[in-house]
Amino acid sequence: MRSFSFTKMHGLGNSYIYVDLFRETLPEEELPAIARSVADVHTGIGSDGLILICPSEKAPVKMRIFNSDGSEGKNCGNGLRCVAKYAYEHGIVSDRTFLIETLSGLVEARVAVADGEVTSVTVDMGEPRLERSAIPMLGPEAERVVAEPFAIAGGEYEITAVSMGNPHVIFYVDDIQKAPVTTLGPLVEKDPRFPEGVNVEFVEVVNERELHFRVWERGSGVTQACGTGACAAVVASVLNGKTVRGEETVVHLAGGDLTIVWGHDGRVRMTGPAETVCTGVYYYRGGRNG
Numbered sequence: 366m367r368s369f370s371f372t373k374m375h376g377l378g379n380s381y382i383y384v385d386l387f388r389e390t391l392p393e394e395e396l397p398a399i400a401r402s403v404a405d406v407h408t409g410i411g412s413d414g415l416i417l418i419c420p421s422e423k424a425p426v427k428m429r430i431f432n433s434d435g436s437e438g439k440n441c442g443n444g445l446r447c448v449a450k451y452a453y454e455h456g457i458v459s460d461r462t463f464l465i466e467t468l469s470g471l472v473e474a475r476v477a478v479a480d481g482e483v484t485s486v487t488v489d490m491g492e493p494r495l496e497r498s499a500i501p502m503l504g505p506e507a508e509r510v511v512a513e514p515f516a517i518a519g520g521e522y523e524i525t526a527v528s529m530g531n532p533h534v535i536f537y538v539d540d541i542q543k544a545p546v547t548t549l550g551p552l553v554e555k556d557p558r559f560p561e562g563v564n565v566e567f568v569e570v571v572n573e574r575e576l577h578f579r580v581w582e583r584g585s586g587v588t589q590a591c592g593t594g595a596c597a598a599v600v601a602s603v604l605n606g607k608t609v610r611g612e613e614t615v616v617h618l619a620g621g622d623l624t625i626v627w628g629h630d631g632r633v634r635m636t637g638p639a640e641t642v643c644t645g646v647y648y649y650r651g652g653r654n655g
């Protein structure tokens with residue numbers, strides 16, 4: 366058997382198994398299998414996937430995220446807050462503001478600290494990409510997808526698409542409790558109009574400053590929260606005239622609240638908690654299939 370040390374952390378119930386690659390080594394070709402293995406609630410630890418905390422040449426720390434199906438994502442908002450907490454509390458960084466490298470670029474994290482513990486994290490998630498080719502979504506490359514008609518499974522909907530370094534599509538619903546997360550979510554995720562798949566968000570507008578939010582994540586299915594998805598929902602809501610640019614919006618996710626603002630400087634800033642659940646040693650057999 367092989368083994369590695371891990372920390373389980375969550376941001377609003379969006380949980381990942383974090384492995385510190387400053388101290389551990391994992392074989393690159395086995396990462397998808399390890400992600401599937403640790404995520405399994407019956408035979409593994411149980412999580413929405415795996416996050417690697419890695420050395421970087423561009424920043425003090427780098428995040429890599431694998432969904433529970435073993436696919437690698439390019440960004441993860443809840444993961445970034447947890448990586449920031451881990452990096453600060455484990456002395457990888459000593460400043461309270463620092464850069465984190467992701468597969469979609471560099472982001473800046475600022476930690477709030479009480480008694481040496483990180484209590485909340487603000488991440489500058491950068492500028493959303495709105496042109497269709499950046500989502501990516503098939504169709505006229507340079508055009509934005511805002512309240513665009515979208516037919517699927519015999520239904521007619523309107524969608525808004527936003528990239529936060531990873532792809533998101535937003536559906537507005539009248540009642541978040543009745544959002545078709547588990548029925549429409551998996552169909553849209555795999556729809557061929559999204560060649561790289563897509564994270565699917567359902568949003569009920571409460572008022573100009575508050576949104577209810579549920580998500581079907583690409584590669585992980587239903588999760589309690591999605592940080593990049595909540596940022597995308599705020600951007601989509603400004604584009605659709607439902608919330609106000611430059612003003613804070615509170616997004617109510619299944620696991621709790623995030624405060625997000627799409628600033629006049631073009632950048633999206635997200636503030637929320639990050640929690641440590643437990644640490645331990647994980648035993649696995651190795652090989653590409655776990």
Ligand SMILES: N[C@@H](CCC[C@H](N)C(=O)O)C(=O)O
Pocket residue numbers: 379430432437438439440441442443444531532564582583584585588590591592593594
């Ligand atoms: N939970 C995340 C996003 C994780 C990656 C996503 N499923 C993808 O494949 O793009 C978040 O908090 O942003």
